[in-house]
Each structure stands twice: as C-alpha cells, then as structure tokens.
Amino acid sequence: MSLNDWLRERLGLEALDHVIEKKRVPVHRHTFWYYWGGMTLFLFGVQVATGILLVLYYRPSADEAYESVRFLMTQVSFGWLIRSIHSWSANLLVGAAMIHMFSAFMLKSYRRPREVTWLTGMGLFVLCLAFGFSGYLLPWNQLAFFATKVGTDIMGSVPLIGPFLARLLRGGDQITGGTLTRFFGFHVAILPLCMTALLGIHLFLVQWHGMSVPPGTEPPAAAPKKEMRFVPDFLLRDLVGWLAALGALALLAALFPWELGLKADPYAFAPAGIKPEWYFGYMFQTLRMIPSRVLGIEGELLGIEGFGLGALVWALVPFLDTPDGRGPRAGFWRVVGVLAMLYVIVFTLLVYRGGPS
Amino acid sequence: MRALRRLLVLAGALLLAAAPVRAAVDTCAECHRGLDDPRLKAPALGFPHDIHAERGLTCAACHGGDPADPEPSAMDPDRGFKGAPTRAQIAPLCASCHADAAFMKRYNPRPYVFSMAEWQTSVHAKLAAQGDAKVATCTSCHGVHGIRPPKDPASPVFKTNVPRTCAKCHNPGYMKGHAVPADQFALYSKSVHGVALLEKGDVSAPACNDCHGNHGAAPPGLKDVTMVCGTCHGREAELFEGSRMKAGLDALGKPGCVTCHGNHGVQRPNDAMLSAAPGGRCAGCHKPGSVAEQGTSAIVASLSGLRGSLSVADSLLKLAEVRGMETAAGRGNLKEAQDALVGVRAGLHSFDSKQIGAVLAEGAALSRKATDYGREALRDWHNRRVGMALSLVVILILIGLVVAKIRQIER
Numbered sequence: 028m029s030l031n032d033w034l035r036e037r038l039g040l041e042a043l044d045h046v047i048e049k050k051r052v053p054v055h056r057h058t059f060w061y062y063w064g065g066m067t068l069f070l071f072g073v074q075v076a077t078g079i080l081l082v083l084y085y086r087p088s089a090d091e092a093y094e095s096v097r098f099l100m101t102q103v104s105f106g107w108l109i110r111s112i113h114s115w116s117a118n119l120l121v122g123a124a125m126i127h128m129f130s131a132f133m134l135k136s137y138r139r140p141r142e143v144t145w146l147t148g149m150g151l152f153v154l155c156l157a158f159g160f161s162g163y164l165l166p167w168n169q170l171a172f173f174a175t176k177v178g179t180d181i182m183g184s185v186p187l188i189g190p191f192l193a194r195l196l197r198g199g200d201q202i203t204g205g206t207l208t209r210f211f212g213f214h215v216a217i218l219p220l221c222m223t224a225l226l227g228i229h230l231f232l233v234q235w236h237g238m239s240v241p242p243g244t245e246p247p248a249a250a251p252k253k254e255m256r257f258v259p260d261f262l263l264r265d266l267v268g269w270l271a272a273l274g275a276l277a278l279l280a281a282l283f284p285w286e287l288g289l290k291a292d293p294y295a296f297a298p299a300g301i302k303p304e305w306y307f308g309y310m311f312q313t314l315r316m317i318p319s320r321v322l323g324i325e326g327e328l329l330g331i332e333g334f335g336l337g338a339l340v341w342a343l344v345p346f347l348d349t350p351d352g353r354g355p356r357a358g359f360w361r362v363v364g365v366l367a368m369l370y371v372i373v374f375t376l377l378v379y380r381g382g383p384s
Numbered sequence: 385m386r387a388l389r390r391l392l393v394l395a396g397a398l399l400l401a402a403a404p405v406r407a408a409v410d411t412c413a414e415c416h417r418g419l420d421d422p423r424l425k426a427p428a429l430g431f432p433h434d435i436h437a438e439r440g441l442t443c444a445a446c447h448g449g450d451p452a453d454p455e456p457s458a459m460d461p462d463r464g465f466k467g468a469p470t471r472a473q474i475a476p477l478c479a480s481c482h483a484d485a486a487f488m489k490r491y492n493p494r495p496y497v498f499s500m501a502e503w504q505t506s507v508h509a510k511l512a513a514q515g516d517a518k519v520a521t522c523t524s525c526h527g528v529h530g531i532r533p534p535k536d537p538a539s540p541v542f543k544t545n546v547p548r549t550c551a552k553c554h555n556p557g558y559m560k561g562h563a564v565p566a567d568q569f570a571l572y573s574k575s576v577h578g579v580a581l582l583e584k585g586d587v588s589a590p591a592c593n594d595c596h597g598n599h600g601a602a603p604p605g606l607k608d609v610t611m612v613c614g615t616c617h618g619r620e621a622e623l624f625e626g627s628r629m630k631a632g633l634d635a636l637g638k639p640g641c642v643t644c645h646g647n648h649g650v651q652r653p654n655d656a657m658l659s660a661a662p663g664g665r666c667a668g669c670h671k672p673g674s675v676a677e678q679g680t681s682a683i684v685a686s687l688s689g690l691r692g693s694l695s696v697a698d699s700l701l702k703l704a705e706v707r708g709m710e711t712a713a714g715r716g717n718l719k720e721a722q723d724a725l726v727g728v729r730a731g732l733h734s735f736d737s738k739q740i741g742a743v744l745a746e747g748a749a750l751s752r753k754a755t756d757y758g759r760e761a762l763r764d765w766h767n768r769r770v771g772m773a774l775s776l777v778v779i780l781i782l783i784g785l786v787v788a789k790i791r792q793i794e795r
Binding site: 097100101107108259260263264266267270271273274277278280281282283284286287 | 708709710712713768769771772775776779780782783786787789790793794
C-alpha cells in the first residue's frame with residue numbers, strides 16, 4: 028500500500044476528490060472579481076506566517092516592545108524583511124478585503140441564499156480592521172501611541188458602551204504598558220481565534236453555495252453554462268495573482284521598509300499632523316469635518332452614530348435588497364454602493380491631500 | 385532705636401495681616417491717589433501692584449504714620465511718620481524686614497534672607513559709604529512702589545532683565561567720572577552668554593549677578609576668576625586648576641579663564657583661538673614657531689580630523705536613513721563621538737597633550753564605528769535591492785510557468 032493510498036483510506040480523501048472534481052467557477056464578464064476573495068485569503072496566510080515569525084522575537088511590554096522590534100530589524104537575519112512584509116501585507120490585506128466586499132456588494136452576491144455568507148464576510152472585514160488597529164500599537168512608537176490614543180478616545184465617545192469599551196481596550200483610563208500587553212493578547216490570541224472560526228464558516232458557505240452569478244450575466248436557459256474547473260484552472264489563475272502580490276510585497280518591503288520611528292513617550296507632545304492608518308482615514312476625515320455641534324447634538328457623537336447606522340444598513344442589505352437583484356430597489360442599492368465607494372475613496376484621499384479639518 | 389522701629393513695623397504688619405478690614409482702611413493711598421503732584425500720586429498708583437501690598441503691607445510699613453487717620457495729622461512724626469527715606473536709609477530700611485529670617489518666614493518657608501554684611505562688601509555700598517550718591521541701592525534694581533518678586537518676568541531683577549537693569553547705570557553716560565569700564569552691556573549682549581540669555585531666553589546662561597554677585601556685587605578678584613567661571617564650567621576649571629598653564633599664568637600675575645577667553649564679551653571657543661600665530665589667543669604669551677605653537681597645531685589638526693570624520697559619519701547615516709534603513713545604533717556611536725569632541729574641548733584646559741590625545745583617540749574610534757555602521761547600512765540597502773530584484777525575477781519566472789501551464793491545460 029502506497030503512502031497516498033494509506034492516507035486516502037484514513038482521511039477519507041475520496042470525498043475531497045469529489046468536491047474538487049465537482050467545484051466549478053462561473054465564467055462571465057465579472058469573473059475577475061472572484062479572484063479577490065482568494066487574494067484576501069492569501070494575504071491573510073502571509074500575515075499568519077510572518078506574524079508567527081515576529082512573535083518569536085517580540086516582547087509585549089512597554090519597556091521591551093520597541094527595543095525587541097529594533098533588535099529584530101537590525102540584528103536578526105531578514106528580520107527587517109519579515110516585519111516590512113507583515114506591515115505591508117496588512118495594508119494590502121485590508122485593501123483586498125475592501126475590493127472583495129465592494130465587488131460582492133456591486134455584483135449582489137449577498138442575495139438569497141448567501142445572506143449569512145455576506146454577514147460572515149462583514150464580520151471578517153471588521154476583524155481585519157481590529158487586527159490592523161491592535162497591531163499598529165505593538166511596535167510602541169510615538170505615532171502608534173498617539174494614533175491609538177486618538178482611536179480609543181473616539182471609541183470612548185460611542186453612546187452608552189463607549190466609556191466601558193475604551194476602558195476595556197486600554198485596561199485603564201490611559202494608554203499604558205498594560206494597553207500594549209492587552210492589544211498583543213487581542214492581536215495574537217482573541218482575534219485569530221475569532222478569525223479562524225468566522226473564516227471557516229465563510230469558506231464553508233462559499234463552498235456550500237458555490238459562486239454567485241451576478242444578475243444580468245446568467246446564460247440563456249438553453250445555452251450551456253460557461254464555467255471553469257476550480258482545480259486546476261481557477262486555482263492556477265489565483266496562483267498568478269498570489270505570485271504578483273508576493274512580488275509587490277517584495278518590492279514594497281525593499282523600496283519602502285516599514286519605519287520604526289521614535290519610542291513612545293507618554294509625556295511627549297503628540298506628533299504634528301497625526302493621522303490614522305489609511306483604512307480608518309475616511310472615518311477620521313469625516314469626524315474632522317463635522318462641525319462641533321449639529322442641531323444641538325455633539326458633532327463627533329453624531330458622526331459615530333452615523334457610522335454605526337451605516338455599518339448596520341450595509342450588513343443588512345441582503346434583507347433590504349430584492350431577492351433576485353432586479354428592479355428599481357436593486358438599482359437604488361447599486362447607487363448606494365457606488366456612492367459608498369466614492370465616499371470612502373474621496374474622504375481617504377482628503378486625509379492625505381490636506382483636506383478640510 | 386532700630387529695634388524699636390522693627391518692632392513697630394512688625395507690630396503694624398501683624399495687625400494689618402490679622403485684620404484685613406483694618407488693612408483696607410489705607411487712607412495714605414486713598415488720599416495720594418487724588419493728589420495732582422505726580423511725584424506724590426505715582427506711589428499710590430503703583431503700590432497696589434507691589435508684592436508688599438499683595439502680602440498685606442501698607443505705606444505705613446515703610447513710611448510710618450497712621451494709615452487709619454484720614455487727616456494730614458496721619459503724617460505727624462510724633463505718630464511714627466518718617467516720610468521718604470533718604471538713599472542712605474533705603475538699604476537699612478529694607479533690611480529691617482528682609483534680613484530678619486523669622487519675619488520673612490511668615491511669607492515663605494524658605495525665605496531669602498538679606499545680609500547687610502554681604503551688602504557692605506559690595507562696591508555699591510562701599511562707594512555709598514564714601515558719599516557717592518550715584519551708586520545703586522535696593523530700589524535702583526528692584527524698583528519702588530511696584531516691586532515684583534524676582535521670579536516674576538516683569539521684575540527688573542528677573543534673570544533675563546538683569547543685564548539691562550545693571551546697564552541702566554553701567555553705561556558710558558551714567559558712569560562718566562568713574563574709573564571702571566562702561567562697555568559691559570555692549571560686550572555682554574554680543575557674547576555667547578548674552579546671546580543665549582537675551583536672544584534665546586536660555587535662563588541657564590549667566591547674567592551679570594551670576595559672576596559678580598548681586599547684593600554683594602563686586603568685580604571677581606584675579607584669584608577668584610576660575611572659581612567664578614568654574615561654577616558652571618566645572619570640568620574645565622578642575623582641569624585648569626591642575627595644569628601647568630595655571631602655574632604659568634599665576635607666575636605672570638595673569639588671571640585664569642579671562643586671559644584667553646575675555647570676560648564680558650566671551651565668545652564661543654573655536655580652533656582659531658588655539659594658535660600662537662597673530663590672532664590666536666596663545667600669541668599674547670607664546671611666540672610663533674614655539675613648542676607651544678607646534679603642540680597647538682597638532683591638536684588643531686586632530687580636532688579638525690575628528691570633526692571631519694564626524695561629518696562623514698553623519699552624512700552616511702543620513703543617507704541610510706533617507707533610504708529607510710534603521711541607524712539607531714550608529715547614531716548612538718555618533719552621539720558618543722560628538723560627546724568625545726566636547727570632551728576634547730574641555731580636556732584642552734588640562735594643557736596636557738597626552739590627556740588630550742587619549743580623548744581624541746577615543747572620539748576617533750567612536751566616529752569610525754559610526755562611519756562603519758553607516759557604510760554597512762548602505763551595503764545592506766544595496767543588498768536588499770539586489771535580493772528584491774532576484775526575487776522578482778524568480779517570481780516572474782514562476783508566473784510565466786503558471787501561465788504556460790494554464791495554456792497547456794486549456795489547449
């Protein structure tokens with residue numbers, strides 16, 4: 028008995044063979060957008076691999092975090108590369124997740140019976156942002172310190188649960204070494220646990236329901252279905268994208284190594300022009316532009332409530348749109364999607380173009 | 385008599401402090417505010433902003449009289465009225481409270497206690513005792529009827545205001561007829577100390593009183609000048625004290641520090657000072673071509689070399705930083721090397737070539753380390769780009785192979 032046969036008998040790989048053999052990907056003019064889910068998954072894999080390597084050297088305390096990252100970057104072979112790839116890949120991951128989410132929205136992939144797939148996807152996106160927010164503080168540098176201070180201050184403004192949330196995140200009233208340790212715990216234990224569970228459900232549902240075919244691209248009933256095999260046709264194309272992403276990461280890491288900055292000093296002044304990571308930029312810019320009081324309500328509070336409401340509507344869109352993705356209501360939600368994309372792009376650019384504050 | 389006066393002032397002040405309602409009844413100020421004669425009106429207008437008024441003292445504390453009496457009889461000498469003190473009476477009058485530690489402790493647990501004995505050592509007091517009516521007394525510097533504490537930036541004796549306050553008298557016009565120079569402020573304001581204090585607001589820089597004293601103001605004696613400068617420049621003074629140069633200058637009757645650096649116009653030291661050639665500070669005693677000049681030439685050359693190597697290291701590290709490389713360790717070496725350069729400058733005051741050479745060698749070694757670090761960082765940066773290019777080639781080949789495989793499958 029060969030090793031292959033031995034494994035097949037014990038692991039039931041025949042069932043997997045069956046799934047692989049059966050899995051097909053629809054081919055139409057929007058097939059390109061299917062690759063972004065795989066791209067997001069690949070970049071998440073890069074994060075896991077590089078993250079594990081970083082944990083080997085990282086020490087999560089206010090006294091040692093900055094020094095351990097500096098040691099990693101200057102003394103450990105390829106340490107600079109691993110850290111740079113981890114940081115750049117985090118940004119590409121959020122970008123890929125955004126493209127995946129907006130493309131799923133515009134192609135109406137959330138329609139019945141994929142509502143839960145959409146909801147788990149939203150959950151995964153929020154987890155990606157949480158990974159970014161918690162990971163940003165870990166090098167314990169000035170920018171990270173004050174960006175986290177601003178970020179947790181904003182969370183503290185959330186009605187009812189804000190003060191509790193800010194205290195829970197910080198482990199007190201201020202950003203301290205305790206916050207760093209807590210963020211490390213979130214970043215390497217709690218969030219990965221949630222991510223693994225939710226990602227498992229998301230991938231299972233994608234496999235269970237198959238790829239959604241956007242309204243208007245379905246072949247006529249009599250015509251044969253245009254599709255390709257997942258293995259190897261689609262997977263090899265995915266591989267091309269992943270290799271390109273790897274090349275982009277190598278390029279970014281070598282040409283723009285991620286800076287370490289100055290060690291966090293709670294008693295120093297906040298650096299001038301402090302701004303969050305780009306993926307929080309549109310929210311930051313919105314809060315900057317809202318007047319301090321609108322119709323007697325505090326502007327920041329109004330902004331936060333607006334984001335909460337917007338996220339809720341965004342998550343519930345499978346239940347608000349038409350089940351077949353056709354008709355005026357479907358058109359309305361398509362316009363909402365375009366406006367949401369424009370809002371995110373324009374307001375993110377405004378942060379870096381010195382937009383109004 | 386003096387004890388009786390102090391007792392009266394103290395009793396008056398205690399009564400006024402203990403009874404704020406009574407303190408409010410200060411008919412002196414009320415009446416003087418309404419007078420037309422500016423000489424009599426101005427004190428009443430300025431006194432409410434005076435630290436003494438803020439502490440509850442009234443006109444009567446210094447001038448005597450009865451502040452509760454609204455009539456001119458309040459100024460009856462029989463009721464203790466003393467009028468305006470003469471110039472000679474001012475210091476003893478101020479001292480009646482300010483030299484009394486017990487009294488001053490009522491207002492400050494760690495009071496400055498004025499010393500008449502110290503004041504009498506000052507040139508001002510000595511000249512006053514000889515009948516010179518132009519010399520400064522307490523009010524000349526601290527003001528009168530509007531006195532602010534020395535820590536108040538509005539006070540004429542606040543650190544940054546001291547040079548200008550001294551210059552009110554120590555200027556060519558006022559000092560005409562006196563045998564002392566009057567260009568101190570002009571020189572000081574252009575000196576390294578003056579620029580730091582007056583232009584940059586650096587209160588760690590010395591003002592006039594840091595070298596001359598304040599209430600005991602006098603020119604530092606020749607023997608004392610190293611101690612005066614040494615209060616801030618401790619390392620230099622310590623090295624100079626044990627040097628051959630000190631013995632040499634003592635033998636010539638020349639003071640330390642100021643012989644080379646000057647006093648009021650002291651400038652930031654530079655390498656050109658270290659020369660027996662015309663223009664150099666050694667030229668006053670040493671001849672061109674002397675052993676001293678050979679020694680200083682060698683030191684200047686080494687200093688210049690160290691500065692040059694520090695500049696090279698700094699440029700390399702900057703270039704590496706611009707290219708995104710981490711240079712904290714190299715910067716650490718460079719900072720130590722820069723400290724060594726400062727150490728060399730301090731070490732020059734030992735006038736011991738061996739000692740100076742050792743610090744120079746230490747600085748040079750640290751500078752080399754920083755330079756090596758910068759070069760290594762740039763080499764690393766170059767290697768990274770080569771590595772990136774190679775990895776991109778590998779990735780492109782892999783992409784090509786995968787694309788070829790896709791085509792092969794779909795053919």
